[in-house]
Amino acid sequence: MLKYFTDSAELLMAAAIIAGFTLSYSAAAYGKKGKLIAALALLAGVTEAVWFAHTRNSTNQISIIVAAKYNIATIRAFCWAEVAFLGLGLVLLLPWGRRLREKTVEADGIKETVQVRTPLGWLRFGLEIAAALALAMVTTSLIFYMLPNVLNYPYDIYMVEKTVVSTEFILKLLGVIFAVIFAVLLSLAVNRAGARLPRWAQFVLTGAALTIYGYRLMMTAVRHMVSQRMIKADHDLFVKITNVYNNSRWYTYACIVIAALVFVGLWVMSFIQKDPYTNPAEKRKVRFKWKVVRRWANFVFCCLVMCVLTLTVLYNIANKVVELSPVEEVNEQNGNICIPFSDVDDGHLHRFGWTSPSGREIRFIVIKKPNSSAYGIGLDACDICGETGYYERDGQVVCKLCDVVMNINSIGFKGGCNPIVIPWSISDGQIVVPTDGLLEHEKEFKAK
Secondary structure, eight states: OHHHHHHHHHHHHHHHHHHHHHHHHHHHHHHHHHHHHHHHHHHHHHHHHHHHHHHHHHSSSSOHHHHHHHHHHHHHHHHHHHHHHHHHHHHHTSSOOOSEEEEEEEETTEEEEEEEEOHHHHHHHHHHHHHHHHHHHHHHHHHHHHHHHHHHHHHHHHHHHSOSSSHHHHHHHHHHHHHHHHHHHHHHHHHHHHTTSOHHHHHHHHHHHHHHHHHHHHHHHHHHHHHTTSSOOOHHHHHHHHHHHHTHHHHHHHHHHHHHHHHHHHHHHHHHOOOOOSSHHHHHHHHHHHHHHHHHHHHHHHHHHHHHHIIIIIHHHHTOOOOOOOOBOOEEETTEEEEEGGGTTTSSOEEEEEEOTTSOEEEEEEEEOTTSSOEEEEESOBTTTBTTOEEEETTEEEETTTOOEEOGGGTTSOSTTOOOOOOOEEETTEEEEEHHHHHTTGGGSOOO
């Protein structure tokens, strides 16, 4: 569960922070229309992501090549929308074009002051709509690109577990669900706290997050295009792509630092604020206002601390390298490997290895089944995870790669993440494994 939580949370963190910034800025800068457009953009991004993940995993309509093209198109939309928003946002921050002016009109002898739009006001109104739509496209494309990667996990888990009612499936699925809930809370915290900053500060922080993470997405799109041979990469471009790919987590850290500035800014504002008041009731109202502001700032801080802990402590725990038990020596006689019962009757997992004529070490495992005289025997590899191997944890056999717990009684049978079945027999108090049967699976193991 922890591994799926950390992997899912890492994928969603930066997107959640940026979505929080874009939603708060849309409401602050463009009013009700911006808030409505941002909400529709969020809904569109989630809907498209669910459709894409379901179609890709449940049908044959979206292949790897088609998915790569979708990703490239999505990142292009993100980058162009980001550029449009930053350009329009800078223009709209200038103090020009008051949208409304007062005009006195008379009807039936009654004079009334009304507000009308000036030509510059209409232009500004149009630019605001364009900027809000650009920011909405940023939100939609970012969610559409990041969320399907998380929504793929339940399908991947099901492919391994082959059932949705097993304890392992439920625990791993809970890890994904908790990560999504955490991402929603993180986005909400950044949104509500960021909305209390001045508009110019919101624009700067939103623009900084978009620029930094946009560069990472742009290089990801270039990597997709190189892999699809849409463009040819020279040495310098290859180095840039590699650096971004190998250091992708630092772009998430950068977004975390930008979000931390919200916490710092709100606390500084709460200490230097000089809101006027004329009586004790107004003073209490002002104090309560800034108390709420500090609470949202603290919520952001707690979420960001959880982000750092997830990327460091929890990630290291979830991805702790498991040391497999040493490979035990075998006794080969006339093309058979003979293992005495006395060597494997302790109920623990034993790993054996035999070197083929081509020099490959073919490993297999043996474990005595609980409350039985039978043995579970199979390759130290499976059809799904390859030769990563199995290890024993708290009396259970676990796949090293996907952390699936084996039913010991099912070892020796096909299915799921079970070890690949090999021929064996019992003779004279020994387990006999023919080397010919091992050679049939030589391709499963890499040559040393």
